[in-house]
Amino acid sequence: MYMTKTWGFSVPCGPLQFSLSGFRDRARGLLQPGDLVAIVGTFGANTPEQERGMILGLMEPSTVVVSSLDYFDLDAVREVDRDEHGNYRWPFGLELRAAWRFTEPRTALGDISARQFHMDSAQGIVPLLPNEADAILNLPRESVPLLSPLRARVRVEGLDAARRRAAPRPSTTRTGIMHLRRAPAFTYAMRLEGATTSAFKIGWAFDWKQRERQFNQAAMPAAGGLRYRTVYHEIWETAFDAFRMEQALLRHFDSARHPQNREVVSAVGEDKLLAAWIRCLQATKQTRQLQTEVPARPVQGSSPGSGDEVRSI
Secondary structure: EEEEEEOOOOOEEEOEEEHHHHHHHHHHHHOOOOOOOEEEEOOOOOHHHOOOEEEEEEEEEEEEEEEEHOOOOOHHOOHHHHHHOOEOOEEEEEEEEEEEEEEEOOOOOOOOOOOOOOHHHHHOOOOHHHHHHHHOOOOOOEEEEEHHHHHHHHHHHOOOHHHHOOOOOOOOHHHHHHHHHOOEEEEEEEEEEEEOEEEEEEEEEOOOOHHHHHHHHHOOOHHHHOOEEEEEEEEEOOOHHHHHHHHHHHHHHHHEOOOEEEEEEEEOOOHHHHHHHHHHHHHHHHHHHHHHHHHOOOOOOOOOOOOOOOOOO
């Protein structure tokens, strides 16, 4: 069993979250099937006073990498959970298999362990001793539901099944193909391997794996051409949202867009791409939330819904 310190334990339960990808990757390397992680409240001011130092919950994480941003309404996130730039502090996650909440009265970690835990227990996960793990497992607890975004449904059910659940029944009429705009779709970033400088293809598609295969069939990497390799992909409830994030990324890198292919950005490192990816992801989610509350007027020429077909490249 492992332990990590947090500012609280919410129900329904989202993923096991980390502030940096390195902390997540280290935890991912440690975890084995069936391993558990105890959630303990920090002693900091951001943790409710009654939860400080208390054993709050128990998680059974998988090693499936997820974006924590898929699980939360960003407009409802507390200001304290955002950094100085307004970004969510813990965007990196591992999907859960199960979670439990310890019932009242809660037990303090100090009551079962005399050890001093340091900053690494707040940044990642640290192993517990067998006697500490046994004591925690003996505490009364109850199972809690897990948050399950569309991305999780895709992994469990498959893309086609998730798409059927999210989209209206297809139609063969001219107006009927409009349903495609409301089907799940991905925004993606693909590295162009073999290019003379660091370059990425930004786009959206209903199936990023199929799109990657199509690009590689045309590029013929085995014959010395470029190879397209997807480094990031984000699934959205609709093609509108996938297109919106794609456009936000391309606007962000406008000065780096290749003159012969405006959806390729060059001389951009992966660290800058990741930072922009997170910012545009958050901005798109915020825009989507606002548009569900206030009817929006589409901007001509910038929406995938301005014609009979949706561009997906």
